[in-house]
Amino acid sequence: MSENTKLPDPSTLKKEILAKYPAKVARKRSKSLIINDQKLDQEIQSNVRTIPGIITQRGCTYAGCKGVVLGPTRDIINLVHGPIGCSFYAWLTRRNQTDPGPEGPDGENFMTYCFSTDMQDDNIVFGGEKKLAEAIQEAYDIFKPKAIGVFSTCPVGLIGDDVHAVSRQMKEKLGDCNVFGFSCEGYKGVSQSAGHHIANNQLFRHVVGNDDTKPESKFNINLLGEYNIGGDGFEIDRIFNKCGINVVCTFSGNSTMGAFEKSHTADLNLVMCHRSINYMAEMMETKYGIPWMKVNFIGADSTAKGLRKIGEYFEDDELKARIEEVIAEEMPAVEAKVEAARKRSVGKLAMLFVGGSRAHHYQELFKELGMETVSAGYEFGHRDDYEGRKVLPTIKVDADSRNIEELKVIADPERFNPRASDIKLKTLQEKGLEVSDYRGMMPDMADNSLIVDDISHWETDKLIEFYKPDVFCAGIKEKYVVQKMGIPLKQLHSYDYGGPYAGFQGAINFYSDIEMILSTTIWKKLKAPWLTKETDPCICAEFVA
């Protein structure tokens, strides 16, 4: 289908989907399935409780806190206080890459290790604080880490273990080790999202600002919400490097405690994954006066766009010129590859149901491949991720969000220093730089595309039946379910162990991988020949509008 064909109206599909649900469920789900229409300001229900038993993609608060935000930091020991499973499942499963750092191959890296208090029943009955304290001591004695983070799992809150008190005591006792806790019990909030917020809070409270050493170089930025999965961060660093842009700290791909501590000395915060990290951006702006901009380094064009935003912000001609040079150097390879890939990809259909930003960001890459995103949605996004931050004031705080701590942040008496005047920021914003702003996914999607928040298995099944997409993007739990339907699934959490997909090189990698998927012979041979001679419908289906 050509890039500007109108999408079919999925109303009947939506009806069929809801028809299967009990009335109450249908009513609730209908608010989370939105047929996109640029003319209307539609509200999509999101960041609300998942319906029990519906078979969701979602995980828990602990996963968002420990797994997503703190996981990528090399030199902190992440000690999980709870039964063994929580720590076991988060052990090396997120592909956050890290380089050895300046200390070389012997530099601190605890990411290959899994730490747990392995709570037993007597800890549940009599409390686990003593065991936690002992475990912190043992971790310190063996590894001498700069910092230890303590993560609470479900039982911890219920039995009343005070991880913060224990952390405080141990921090004092150990002296040279920053110990702090996270109340990220799995039942908090409604998804990983709450865990992101909790992680933001504790990093801001216990780490950011601990080291006022100013960077020597010019153009100092932080990159927020980039987790270096599959080496994305490495590729972005490569590009920044080439441009002469200095990354003080990435939250939190390939990060170190030292970088977090200095991050408030940067002059600009760039926000990749708005969902998981916007809290940090806002708090840093309030306390230290660092403005933030939404960027997206997924997709070659948006990477270029993101770089230019930085140029605009710093208002430095040399930097702008360098940025243009870099873009000019990088694009030919990108264009050559996309050209080749488009031979197979143009007109093909994609669906994305993943994360809190990826489902939006990756549409850029599919656009560059001439593929249509017919349906998309987030696993743990909020309305602002769909509709844009303009709706923030109208989002009502419900029981689940209410109990996630909101830090009271005020301007730092000494260290608050507005890096840009309100006028400047206003002008930049008018230029469309998304200063302190994010417009969300829906404005970027075609009319009649179907937006689904927190999609269920049943809905996935029906959507595939209706759209017969050529590529379905989701996570490991969905991977083989969807593929059994004859549709290749591209994992956008783990990248199917490939990547990087960010920046220019990443775009090239993504084009190749999609080209590979679309040219894989086996999808045409799924049926036993003695059953039917015709080739499998799923792959060759062209959408008929």
Place this chain on the structure above:
Amino acid sequence: MSENTKLPDPSTLKKEILAKYPAKVARKRSKSLIINDQKLDQEIQSNVRTIPGIITQRGCTYAGCKGVVLGPTRDIINLVHGPIGCSFYAWLTRRNQTDPGPEGPDGENFMTYCFSTDMQDDNIVFGGEKKLAEAIQEAYDIFKPKAIGVFSTCPVGLIGDDVHAVSRQMKEKLGDCNVFGFSCEGYKGVSQSAGHHIANNQLFRHVVGNDDTKPESKFNINLLGEYNIGGDGFEIDRIFNKCGINVVCTFSGNSTMGAFEKSHTADLNLVMCHRSINYMAEMMETKYGIPWMKVNFIGADSTAKGLRKIGEYFEDDELKARIEEVIAEEMPAVEAKVEAARKRSVGKLAMLFVGGSRAHHYQELFKELGMETVSAGYEFGHRDDYEGRKVLPTIKVDADSRNIEELKVIADPERFNPRASDIKLKTLQEKGLEVSDYRGMMPDMADNSLIVDDISHWETDKLIEFYKPDVFCAGIKEKYVVQKMGIPLKQLHSYDYGGPYAGFQGAINFYSDIEMILSTTIWKKLKAPWLTKETDPCICAEFVA
């Protein structure tokens, strides 16, 4: 059974064996099955035609010539003239090890390659000389070797290809490459043995004596009939080295053309494998005046004995002293190991049916382990290998031996130089040094032990049934047949891919391997438990005299 128990009389066994044979076969085989009796001078029929269809261990003349004698030489291209199989089967299957030599890792080594003219039917019909000449040229063009040996396979002789003429022409044409042929067609003689003789002749004719450069060092010897299987030669070299004995050339383990060419400058020839190399020793003595002695470096004691013989020969006190030092250094480790191994091995029974010397040599190792050799025989030995060279005059030349060329060798007018006076040699011989002599296997074997030449499968089967040995030594063809009878078989051609077994370190290796074999659990678990609870009889059987 203790080391000096009398062996049982195997006459009934012999009867039973012969009973199965057709009369003519029985009559013939009876002459090759000898019940050993030191009091009698018994003759054993050997080096005679194998009975068609009897299922023999034997191979062919080509195998003895190309495989055994020339195979171990690193820097000659061994080009097989014939159909592909003969060259394919001799490709890397004999474990002759070679070190890179002085040129280091880039030194010439063609042993990993397999060269053939791959004769086709038209070559059979119209002759293969042209193809052979072309092949020699191509081998030369690609590899620039110092020498090319051409080996005749069965059809070559029959169709009248003259490999010697072609070799001569190509040698002239190429100029710097020594090309020579071997008429080692598989049907010649009655076993590999004829091939050894042919190889000896051609090496002596075309290579030995081509370089008169004298060695610098003292105590210069050649080691004859040691093929560096499993690194035996390396171990012996290590020991010689330690003793200050200089090996001019080994025939032919880890050898080079250069070493062969200089070998006539040595002052003593030590003969390991009498069967395959005694021709060379005699011819060198006649032409150059180099005496030879039989030695056996299999077994720690015989290794010591062999070294002492050298000391005696060179009549040098320093050398003798050094040899005693070396023996004193090496023996403790040997004794420690044999002590440990004997816990399992003493009184166990061994049988050896292999080669032309190994069946004799390896009895030394079993003796050191306190094991009894109840039966043994050669695959391609002659009467002198059994009964000793004293019988040489009485061996009648039959049709098969007659057609193996006997080189007419005379003393070299310039280069003949007797290294030792007849008197000296006579005294040494009286000291029991086996100067120009070999006493054979039978004198070393117990009374009532059964000696079988060119054993057949049927005889193997009956012998095992009768003796229930703990270890059976033979080759790859017998390996799994015997093991299926529940008897571990130790390969003495390939050492089961272990070794070295020569010298002191080799003895230690052999003790360990036998200890391992005797302690391997699985032999006690051959029977399915639901069939019988009692452990397998074969392994725990102690011989009852």
Place this chain on the structure above:
Amino acid sequence: MLLRHTPKEVAERKALTINPAKTCQPIGAMYAALGVHGCLPHSHGSQGCCSYHRSALTRHYKDPIMAGTSSFTEGSSVFGGQANLLQALANMFTIYDPDLVAIHSTCLSETIGDDLTQIVQKAIDDGKVPEGKKVIYCNTPSYIGSHITGFSNMCTGIVRGLAKHTGNAIDQVNLLPGWVEPSDMREMKRIASEMGANIVMYPDTSDVVDTPQTGEYKMDPDGGTSVKDIASSGDSIKTLACGAWASEDAAKLLDSRCKVPYEVIDIPVGLSATDRFVTALADAAKVDVPDSFISERGRLVDVISDMSQYLHGKKVALFGDPDQLIPLTEFLLDLDMIPTHIVSGTPGKKFTARIKELCAEKAPNVNVKNGERADMFLLHQWIKNEPVDLLIGNTYGKYIARDEDIPFVRYGFPILDRIGHSYFPTVGYTGGIRLLEKMLGVMMDKIDRDAEESKFELVM
């Protein structure tokens, strides 16, 4: 080094677990539940548990793993999870129409004290469970035992929920396979049918987690033991329970509730354990062992005798689950290999006792530990103190294997980076040959890699 901070010196730990050799109960319950035909597992707790368990099983099997969750919120944690579970049951039956749902609890619901018996009864009373549908359940507190305990608890839950004792004995044997791969369950069924032994085996995940790619997804896959067959197991003449950790409790329950006598045997890994399995099955089913098993066994014995020189005296470190480690250790001893370091995160005093008893003669100095802090960190430290020739364990072992350059055979759960375990059994005689092929393969690859050129072997 990937694990560069692991010191050689072993310091005693009282509280900290590092690089565990176990995970928590619920995943085992989920896996066991998948072995019942038409069963949808349900995780009564936070979303994360379900998501993590599904992900881990999916990565191991590269196949769909479906399960529901009660999606606890802070509210439910305070007021209890009954409302969520009732809702979940109603939704699952309405939307996905499984034959039955198998609920397991979590540390959360256990800590707040949800009573599954009462809630399930209420669900039935409230008509949340459609006619002809079933709900079974078990308690799987994550802070007790391990994933194996959870598997065992769900096996017990299956018996409690489905096995019926009618009093009319059926001439069949119950076979509880323990936590093994679908390929292993397939092989156990083949062995039984080859033997003419009439069995009911459960759980049975073959054709559930190793499903064919046909372009059509079946949410209710062909495999799994039918509810009917499980019901009949209450009338069987005997139960053979493979593995004391995974299967004994369920067998006990069949005995106490349905009067089916039981015998606990080892999972048939390796020669001796398979010998006992075959004999026990033949005895229980009152059939003779057919001659074909003499050949099957003989082929394994043949490979062992042919290759023993490459195995004899080689030191092995292994980690995993007790029911596998015990027969595997015995197999290594039959091969004259030396079990040198053994850890399992799963508790149970019987384990070290059994291992030490097995090793008493041939490997008296074996290092063995299980339960809390019997983790891969300790195993790695042991290896640094006494190096081994072979490492056997789940995929996490690859970090130790690479750091220490040890030939590594992937075995156990989870295997995340290679395929084969779903399709090729390691149980039975043929499974023993597969294990041998794997062990010999990696050790010989190292021999080939490290051999001096002069010692490089064509024939081995």
Place this chain on the structure above:
Amino acid sequence: MLLRHTPKEVAERKALTINPAKTCQPIGAMYAALGVHGCLPHSHGSQGCCSYHRSALTRHYKDPIMAGTSSFTEGSSVFGGQANLLQALANMFTIYDPDLVAIHSTCLSETIGDDLTQIVQKAIDDGKVPEGKKVIYCNTPSYIGSHITGFSNMCTGIVRGLAKHTGNAIDQVNLLPGWVEPSDMREMKRIASEMGANIVMYPDTSDVVDTPQTGEYKMDPDGGTSVKDIASSGDSIKTLACGAWASEDAAKLLDSRCKVPYEVIDIPVGLSATDRFVTALADAAKVDVPDSFISERGRLVDVISDMSQYLHGKKVALFGDPDQLIPLTEFLLDLDMIPTHIVSGTPGKKFTARIKELCAEKAPNVNVKNGERADMFLLHQWIKNEPVDLLIGNTYGKYIARDEDIPFVRYGFPILDRIGHSYFPTVGYTGGIRLLEKMLGVMMDKIDRDAEESKFELVM
């Protein structure tokens, strides 16, 4: 470097073969003869031939390989081998009592022109062949074709000597498996019986060269196709001949002598060839393909679709025998791998044509050569000019694999340094999964070995 003298530049050779990708006829005839129950192969030539062939087969199977030889001497080479053969037959029947002897010739007896038909007739006339015993034979001149030709010729000899056409058709299909492993023959029989297809398969070396270790040696092992069954193949309704090189001639003879129509199909290696095999067998036997095959096939397809990213676009060099290389190449193409260099020492114009046809779309630049001087030396030179990601071939490939650091899968004949091929089939759908496991295993091992620490993957 082990093959340090192999230059990158390819110089045309007209006469010299270096590192052959074939051996000579008689060994194939010996292997085929072992697939007849109670048959003792006999080599009519010098002792060396028999010794070499028995040794090579023994190293590959690590099992007893029995055969007799005429032990030619110079005399017999001049006056002919009749006396030796008559004596040999008498001795073999007297001493070893086989049901039948299968004689193959050698370059020697062929060159001197021994007439086997006449000699065997004389043996019978002279009463050298006991009542009820049989002698079959074929000509296997080593200077024509290859080991595969010899296998084919003995298959023809078996048909000529044993197949009978009585005129009463039997509702069965003849299956000529081609030169495959005993495990493959076992699997073909399993497929047929699973399908309910009534077949006679020969030769069948299962239970002949993969015999059990029981402590009792059987010179006449349980396996091999019975003379009776082979006789009946003359009355079958159809012959399916796997592999044009190994099986077509025998099928033709069954057609011309016994009027059994035949179809030549590929050995069922990989997805597409197995699809054709299954369909052809079902058609020939007039049975439906049972649903179990949908699952078997689907499991293979599943592994392919799950793992394709590790296969897609990877270059492969392979060497071996035409009947295997053709379906293997097709399989690699189904996996989106790129067959890059292919050699086989076995002649036959059809080979390169078929390979090029298969590769036309996806690997148009494939280097392929067979027959004289299509050897491993050339393959190695090709690899030096265009490196590959994977090498597939017999054990001799390990020298190239180590020199060039190429992941290496042992496949074909001979395999001298690893076990498994006798027990685990590579034919059929499950065999396809085994091939995938092997290929993925060695390639992923290299990924794991070479990965920077930051890129070392837990999940793959």
